Amino acid sequence: MNGTRVAVSATGLLADFNAAGALSWSDVHPAQQWGHLFGESDERVLLALALTVRALRAGSICLQLDRIRELGQVEDAAAIPDEWWPDAAAWDAALRASPAVTVGTDGPPSRPVRLLDGALYLERHYADQEVVRKELLARLGTAPAVGLPQGQDAAVDLALGSPVTVIAGGPGTGKTWTIRRIMARLRAEQPDGLVALAAPTGKAAARMTESLGDPDARAVTLHSLLGWKAGSRNRFAHDASRPLPHDVVIIDEMSMVSMTLMARLLEALKPSARLVLVGDPDQLSSVDAGSVLADITTAPASAGVVARLTHNYRFEGAIATLATAIRHGDADAALAALRGPDDAVALAPEAQGQALIRERVLAAGRATFEAVGAGDPAAALAALETHRLLCGHRTGPYGVAQWSRHAVAWLSAGVPGFVADGEAYPGRPVMMTVNRPEIGLYNGDTGVVVPRAGRAHAWFLVGGTPRDYSPYVLDGLTSVHAMTVHKAQGSQFRHVSVVLPPAGSPLLTRELLYTAVSRARESVLLVGEEQAVREAIAHPARRMSGLAARLG
Numbered sequence: 001m002n003g004t005r006v007a008v009s010a011t012g013l014l015a016d017f018n019a020a021g022a023l024s025w026s027d028v029h030p031a032q033q034w035g036h037l038f039g040e041s042d043e044r045v046l047l048a049l050a051l052t053v054r055a056l057r058a059g060s061i062c063l064q065l066d067r068i069r070e071l072g073q074v075e076d077a078a079a080i081p082d083e084w085w086p087d088a089a090a091w092d093a094a095l096r097a098s099p100a101v102t103v104g105t106d107g108p109p110s111r112p113v114r115l116l117d118g119a120l121y122l123e124r125h126y127a128d129q130e131v132v133r134k135e136l137l138a139r140l141g142t143a144p145a146v147g148l149p150q151g152q153d154a155a156v157d158l159a160l161g162s163p164v165t166v167i168a169g170g171p172g173t174g175k176t177w178t179i180r181r182i183m184a185r186l187r188a189e190q191p192d193g194l195v196a197l198a199a200p201t202g203k204a205a206a207r208m209t210e211s212l213g214d215p216d217a218r219a220v221t222l223h224s225l226l227g228w229k230a231g232s233r234n235r236f237a238h239d240a241s242r243p244l245p246h247d248v249v250i251i252d253e254m255s256m257v258s259m260t261l262m263a264r265l266l267e268a269l270k271p272s273a274r275l276v277l278v279g280d281p282d283q284l285s286s287v288d289a290g291s292v293l294a295d296i297t298t299a300p301a302s303a304g305v306v307a308r309l310t311h312n313y314r315f316e317g318a319i320a321t322l323a324t325a326i327r328h329g330d331a332d333a334a335l336a337a338l339r340g341p342d343d344a345v346a347l348a349p350e351a352q353g354q355a356l357i358r359e360r361v362l363a364a365g366r367a368t369f370e371a372v373g374a375g376d377p378a379a380a381l382a383a384l385e386t387h388r389l390l391c392g393h394r395t396g397p398y399g400v401a402q403w404s405r406h407a408v409a410w411l412s413a414g415v416p417g418f419v420a421d422g423e424a425y426p427g428r429p430v431m432m433t434v435n436r437p438e439i440g441l442y443n444g445d446t447g448v449v450v451p452r453a454g455r456a457h458a459w460f461l462v463g464g465t466p467r468d469y470s471p472y473v474l475d476g477l478t479s480v481h482a483m484t485v486h487k488a489q490g491s492q493f494r495h496v497s498v499v500l501p502p503a504g505s506p507l508l509t510r511e512l513l514y515t516a517v518s519r520a521r522e523s524v525l526l527v528g529e530e531q532a533v534r535e536a537i538a539h540p541a542r543r544m545s546g547l548a549a550r551l552g
């Protein structure tokens with residue numbers, strides 16, 4: 001299990017880093033295995049291998065050696081003391097001489113780790129990055145030179161002609177609107193072209209279909225587009241030898257696409273196919289390793305195919321001001337917005353913030369429970385979406401579990417008739433934690449239990465209409481009195497309250513704060529210290545990747 005600190009047989013540096021909490025057993029173990037298999041006993045090399053695995057677990061595709069010490073900062077342990085770190089030059093020399101390390105682009109792929117441009121990669125992830133790099137460069141090589149595209153019109157023009165187009169914009173900047181225009185132009189100008197619409201998660205695909213509102217345009221998950229075969233990891237029906245038939249492939253929520261999935265997608269496109277990548281590079285990245293969208297949008301080589309949408313059509317005012325300040329890394333401007341007269345955004349310390357969150361939870365809970373009592377699932381679902389409590393952490397005093405318990409206690413005390421008992425109590429807010437495409441439900445979908453004629457039903461909005469299921473037969477259903485910011489990605493709520501991670505938490509990143517704030521349509525309340533806001537804004541997640549640099 002992650003986090004366990006009993007790497008029984010680890011010695012030396014591995015044991016020290018493990019004991020300090022900077023490495024877990026799941027990092028140490030593969031490093032030791034490779035040591036045995038490849039005849040490497042230098043503990044500095046083994047440490048570098050374990051840190052590479054650790055970086056990967058945190059979402060980085062490689063470990064940049066000039067940033068290696070970032071991995072010595074751990075949430076619940078003292079930072080690794082300076083003297084524990086091997087001398088950089090000697091460490092580098094040991095890696096270059098190691099039988100477990102391939103050096104440069106030309107070496108054999110038979111060793112577990114590759115050292116390239118000052119970064120260590122696990123071989124499989126290097127291979128994925130190479131696929132993405134080569135496929136993108138091949139497509140960029142034939143892209144028309146149009147200068148720096150800006151705005152929706154440029155995005156539409158680009159998508160009609162360029163082999164690859166990136167449409168990058170925050171919430172409400174008209175990404176969906178632009179996809180609709182692209183579809184209309186494609187139908188008019190290239191009526192024989194076969195178009196695919198896809199997204200990285202089932203929920204995102206369902207939302208894409210819904211928001212396009214076009215009966216002839218149905219989005220699927222990338223896994224189902226590629227023909228995922230159950231039971232065989234990373235094996236797809238479509239690959240280079242059996243390419244997808246589509247002439248145009250449009251991907252939404254691209255920030256959540258991992259390097260591996262991007263590699264499989266690019267391999268499976270026929271050479272003449274055009275690719276349109278749509279997303280918000282400032283939001284949190286994929287659960288699996290990689291930061292593909294952010295990498296592509298920062299690489300100079302792709303500047304000519306990245307159309308940026310900056311005008312926000314949906315909201316103006318304090319939320320937009322705050323989101324922009326966060327995105328620009330301007331903590332003073334963000335705090336000025338939070339302290340300003342507009343109640344749409346606010347920051348409260350925990351003591352006071354807890355009371356404010358309680359009020360909001362109770363207001364939404366009362367409205368939901370009232371609709372539940374009236375046997376009105378549509379109204380109950382609408383009331384449920386009026387407020388969402390978000391946490392950065394899953395566990396601990398700032399986590400979802402703890403704040404869910406608070407919410408249940410408040411509702412039990414403050415909403416007459418609310419009794420949180422069992423799996424199907426009236427008013428239980430629920431969330432799917434698995435994909436069930438065959439019944440229209442996806443991981444992250446939320447609903448509410450509304451009894452009808454004495455029986456419990458869990459209601460969800462499917463394609464915009466409430467649909468009921470038996471809560472007893474839905475596998476993977478949990479209560480959702482609070483959710484992580486990660487889970488909320490792709491959804492919006494009228495009011496959002498955010499329990500910030502405490503200062504010092506590695507989860508405090510600019511992307512987390514930006515994603516949390518931009519979930520709100522009318523108001524967002526941040527609960528935590530000013531220092532936590534400053535730290536988040538000062539720390540862009542900056543996953544380590546070689547893609548941007550190697551694209552050139």
Ligand SMILES: Nc1ncnc2c1ncn2[C@@H]1O[C@H](COP(=O)(O)OP(=O)(O)OP(=O)(O)O)[C@@H](O)[C@H]1O
Pocket residue numbers: 152169170171172173174175176177178313314
């Ligand atoms: N060019 C435009 N002219 C008028 N209204 C627009 C334009 N572009 C977008 N809108 C409107 O702005 C709102 C936001 O647009 P849209 O839903 O396409 O944004 P989005 O980037 O897809 O947002 P999200 O990422 O939150 O889904 C919609 O109500 C849309 O109709």
